[in-house]
Amino acid sequence: MKPTFALIRTSAGTSPVAIALGVAILAGLFLFPNFVQSPYALHIMILFFLSTIQGEAWNIIGGYTGQYSVGHAAYFGAGAYTTMILMQYKQIPPWYGMLAGIGVALVVSLIIGSICFRLRGPYFVLASIAVAEIMRLSAMNLKDITNGAEGILITEIPVFKIGETIVTDFLSKVPFYYIGLVIALITILVTWMVQNSKLGYYFQAIREDQDAAHSLGISLPIYKNIALALSAIFTSLSGSFYAVYIGFIDPPTVLALDISVQIVLICIIGGIGTIWGPVIGAMVLVPLSEALRSNLIAQMIFKTGLTSEESGIGTFLKENLAHAHALIYGILVVVVILFMPDGILGWVKKLTAKKGRG
Amino acid sequence: MTVLLQSLISGILIGGVYALIGIGLTIIFGVMRVINFAHGDILMVGMYMTYILFTSLGIDPFVSIVITIPLMFLFGAFLQKLFINRMQGALPQNQILLTIGLGLIMSNTMMLIFTSDYKILSTSYSSESFNVAGISISSPLAISFLITAAITLLLYWFLLKTDTGQAIRATAQDREAAQLMGINVRWMSILAFGIGSALAGTAGALISPTYYIFPQIGGIFTLKAFVITVLGGMGSIVGATLGGVIIGVAESVSAVYISSGWKDVVVFVLFLLVLLFKPAGLMGKSRM
Numbered sequence: 001m002k003p004t005f006a007l008i009r010t011s012a013g014t015s016p017v018a019i020a021l022g023v024a025i026l027a028g029l030f031l032f033p034n035f036v037q038s039p040y041a042l043h044i045m046i047l048f049f050l051s052t053i054q055g056e057a058w059n060i061i062g063g064y065t066g067q068y069s070v071g072h073a074a075y076f077g078a079g080a081y082t083t084m085i086l087m088q089y090k091q092i093p094p095w096y097g098m099l100a101g102i103g104v105a106l107v108v109s110l111i112i113g114s115i116c117f118r119l120r121g122p123y124f125v126l127a128s129i130a131v132a133e134i135m136r137l138s139a140m141n142l143k144d145i146t147n148g149a150e151g152i153l154i155t156e157i158p159v160f161k162i163g164e165t166i167v168t169d170f171l172s173k174v175p176f177y178y179i180g181l182v183i184a185l186i187t188i189l190v191t192w193m194v195q196n197s198k199l200g201y202y203f204q205a206i207r208e209d210q211d212a213a214h215s216l217g218i219s220l221p222i223y224k225n226i227a228l229a230l231s232a233i234f235t236s237l238s239g240s241f242y243a244v245y246i247g248f249i250d251p252p253t254v255l256a257l258d259i260s261v262q263i264v265l266i267c268i269i270g271g272i273g274t275i276w277g278p279v280i281g282a283m284v285l286v287p288l289s290e291a292l293r294s295n296l297i298a299q300m301i302f303k304t305g306l307t308s309e310e311s312g313i314g315t316f317l318k319e320n321l322a323h324a325h326a327l328i329y330g331i332l333v334v335v336v337i338l339f340m341p342d343g344i345l346g347w348v349k350k351l352t353a354k355k356g357r358g
Numbered sequence: 359m360t361v362l363l364q365s366l367i368s369g370i371l372i373g374g375v376y377a378l379i380g381i382g383l384t385i386i387f388g389v390m391r392v393i394n395f396a397h398g399d400i401l402m403v404g405m406y407m408t409y410i411l412f413t414s415l416g417i418d419p420f421v422s423i424v425i426t427i428p429l430m431f432l433f434g435a436f437l438q439k440l441f442i443n444r445m446q447g448a449l450p451q452n453q454i455l456l457t458i459g460l461g462l463i464m465s466n467t468m469m470l471i472f473t474s475d476y477k478i479l480s481t482s483y484s485s486e487s488f489n490v491a492g493i494s495i496s497s498p499l500a501i502s503f504l505i506t507a508a509i510t511l512l513l514y515w516f517l518l519k520t521d522t523g524q525a526i527r528a529t530a531q532d533r534e535a536a537q538l539m540g541i542n543v544r545w546m547s548i549l550a551f552g553i554g555s556a557l558a559g560t561a562g563a564l565i566s567p568t569y570y571i572f573p574q575i576g577g578i579f580t581l582k583a584f585v586i587t588v589l590g591g592m593g594s595i596v597g598a599t600l601g602g603v604i605i606g607v608a609e610s611v612s613a614v615y616i617s618s619g620w621k622d623v624v625v626f627v628l629f630l631l632v633l634l635f636k637p638a639g640l641m642g643k644s645r646m
């Protein structure tokens with residue numbers, strides 16, 4: 001079965017209402033910057049696209065193939081660093097740097113795959129963390145190439161031209177919005193195609209029972225490496241995109257264990273091994289952690305009158321809640337793992353299934 | 359030669375503390391088959407506990423372990439009973455994620471309370487050292503090593519000679535058989551997690567005079583704890599002791615002969631090599 005056929009078949013099976021809704025949402029997303037000029041709203045949307053790309057990418061190896069990599073910062077960082085080094089020190093524009101980043105991430109994924117896929121379960125998790133940590137420490141120490149702990153700051157993004165016409169000069173957030181949206185859509189599309197292709201069935205067979213899959217003639221190292229490579233490509237893209245958008249990278253922001261954990265959480269919270277799980281995860285996580293970061297939560301607490309801004313606790317919350325934005329990740333993951341192990345999507349499905357039965 | 363000897367000795371001294379961290383992780387893994395990704399964060403909680411006791415009550419960090427150990431034991435037992443216990447028999451990935459989540463909650467709560475500033479617990483002897491045959495030894499490290507050795511010996515005695523200790527080991531060996539022999543395995547799990555946390559907390563207390571204290575320090579120690587236990591063999595207590603010392607020495611020797619920036623890389627490369635070529639570890643039975 002060719003992937004494209006599978007795609008058509010699946011969409012033919014969907015109800016017209018769902019298709020209409022999908023088209024409406026898509027149109028809304030493409031027109032969004034025409035109606036909303038607030039840079040902050042655009043920023044939130046861009047972060048949402050970024051998280052979606054990361055979540056979908058991880059989903060291919062973690063969700064469909066069942067190999068829980070907690071070292072995806074390695075590919076994120078590979079993309080980010082390659083793009084930034086080429087742009088800042090070699091004057092190579094980021095759209096080529098992005099491709100170079102994919103190349104580097106692919107090489108890294110093959111190395112990691114050939115080492116780590118000999119291991120299973122918790123040992124694989126540990127090995128993936130170790131490799132990402134080696135990369136982070138190397139980026140810290142190879143000061144000549146990566147500028148070490150000081151990181152790399154963009155001074156200027158070159159203007160994007162086709163022929164002589166200037167397409168964009170990257171001065172507002174709008175070009176980033178569209179780039180993020182398009183990459184996110186491509187990632188979702190690729191995941192969809194993978195899910196419904198022979199490749200996807202192989203991946204899922206490996207997830208369900210490695211040994212059974214192996215005995216049926218599915219080569220474990222080959223297909224695990226393909227899954228990891230696919231995952232690495234999109235994670236690296238998200239890294240390049242992040243780097244150029246934010247304009248600054250250093251080892252703690254693109255290569256740290258936190259990044260790997262966050263990528264996993266997007267998937268877990270939304271629903272692992274599903275197309276829309278990572279999207280939902282990103283939809284939940286991004287606004288929540290941004291609300292904490294920009295102190296909206298503290299202000300909400302003041303509005304409800306639980307404590308005033310001037311009181312001791314009030315000033316304390318105002319000053320510190322913003323730093324602890326990752327707290328929400330922790331609480332969410334504990335709640336999700338304990339009470340809805342299939343993520344929000346799985347939980348909703350279960351609820352509706354129960355209602356359907358009566 | 360003196361340099362080599364010097365780095366060997368300071369490696370062994372810090373290795374003692376690493377051993378405590380590793381033993382804690384390995385006991386938890388042995389009894390519950392759960393890899394505790396919050397181990398370093400538990401250690402961090404122990405550090406802050408020591409810091410509070412020192413700054414508010416003026417209790418010396420090495421004395422305050424008398425308070426820290428029981429408190430950290432209760433903390434671990436509470437975590438086990440409330441969260442980890444519900445995951446017994448769940449997918450290993452989900453167990454790992456749960457402990458990652460708990461770790462995030464711990465570190466971020468501490469950040470909320472104490473901010474992310476680096477705290478220094480400076481005692482009168484923090485930077486003191488003494489000379490033995492031309493080799494200078496840091497006093498706080500030497501004291502902490504002695505305490506570590508005493509605790510480790512006590513633990514060995516507890517696990518080998520007491521009934522409860524043997525019950526813990528039996529549960530680690532074969533949970534079902536232990537249950538059939540009338541051992542309350544649920545209680546053993548709580549006990550194991552309590553002991554593991556107490557050991558991590560103690561390690562945190564012991565290093566607090568020599569390390570910076572900040573909420574994110576846990577991650578480094580979680581990773582080190584894995585390296586130590588995998589090196590020694592998951593679930594093997596002797597292995598973890600040995601692994602701790604080996605990692606301590608590897609770190610301090612590579613810090614001297616390569617560079618201090620690369621010493622952690624050496625440790626992780628060592629870790630990958632062990633995973634690839636001797637995945638059962640030095641002392642472990644093959645259980646892959």
